[in-house]
Amino acid sequence: MLTFAEENYLKTIYHLSVGGSKDVLTNQIAESMKTKAASVTDMLKKLSAKNFISYEKYYGVRVTKHGKSEALNVIRKHRLWETFLVQKLRFNWDEVHEIAEQLEHINSPILIEKLDEFLGFPTTDPHGEPIPDHNGKIKTQPQQPLTDLAPGYRGAITAVKDSDSGLLKYLDKIGAVPGKRIALISKEEYDESLEVEIDTKRISLSKAVSKNILVAV
Amino acid sequence: MLTFAEENYLKTIYHLSVGGSKDVLTNQIAESMKTKAASVTDMLKKLSAKNFISYEKYYGVRVTKHGKSEALNVIRKHRLWETFLVQKLRFNWDEVHEIAEQLEHINSPILIEKLDEFLGFPTTDPHGEPIPDHNGKIKTQPQQPLTDLAPGYRGAITAVKDSDSGLLKYLDKIGAVPGKRIALISKEEYDESLEVEIDTKRISLSKAVSKNILVAV
């Protein structure tokens, strides 16, 4: 049985490791979890002793098979609860992250299976992120941040990174939600802002916003 | 903000204080929480310092207004989640207690209000226990354990005390669930077992069972 803290570290390390091919560093974890490097080092030793991560002093960590499976389980629970909050309790998508951060630690496999069924076995959460199945299998689709694409791109928004409520409220207002079609018209060089078209409306998006919009490629 | 442990102590103390007119004693709490008296004493000091209980060394505790309100809030959450698990996720009533013990500590007032609405503002949980409203008002109805009544009694089961899964499974099997009509036919003196009628069927109930069946009076 994992403690809440262990689950949170594992989830963070897993998230930081996805994409990057290198080991996850102590300071990255500390920054991401808003804690201190010394605290992270302490926890890394514990997680390593329990075989959830492989840890080489000064050179960072990576999750083991065992650790990845635990991390994906926490992520599965988080995303199922977010889906529940939005679909059943009618929360807005910008309000659910903090609550799901608590609910993800509830320990009852049968509860999660029944919740999954109650929700109709959803494959993505309200932000478009894929929900791992009960074996930890996660269905990824080819996607890139809008910032990486060239003018002329047309496609659909697949997901929105970052769970900041302000960003999500804004995206909701302009209609930039998962599933929505979007076209990249042009890129402004000096501030890297993007001119896009959503629902036949032209909108300029700052880089801070557009780097969080993931689209199908 | 209360910790999980503080919430659990407060809930237990409140439950033990209901009915009994005297102060709740250290050993009662320890037994009820399956912990040691020394641990209880430590926590009583903390809860007393925070004004959730009034505590007189060696003579026991009682909850303050403040403490009662917190206890009722935890109980409200527990019973709403139990209702959710049974009504929406189709759990059996004997399976929900442990899961609700975890869910009751989720801290989000708005979540609980939305859950309450989603469930249609229920007034009792699956075991017939009343659900306090968001002001901590609890609707009690006159009820007594079946063991306290005389042969000839006819009425309805209002609630079932104790959350033991074995007991609940048995009660479910014989149809002794809240709302069901029940008649007390006779009382066997030597072992205090009761002959009752439920659904036109005659059943003999041991004292261990019948003391947990609460009926309207």
Next chain:
DNA sequence: ATATTTTTTTAGCCTCGTCTAAACTTTTAT
């Protein structure tokens, strides 16, 4: 190649919640 800066780890301390063992109080029995 050495010195400086950055990153990471260690050492030591803190709070929370738990425990055992020993020391009190209070209650009960003689």
Next chain:
DNA sequence: ATAAAAGTTTAGACGAGGCTAAAAAAATAT
């Protein structure tokens, strides 16, 4: 009324998780 028993509290310890300050290692600069 006093001795024994029962109940409660204190003292001291521990693990989990966090912190600050200092030491050590790695990366970067000169």
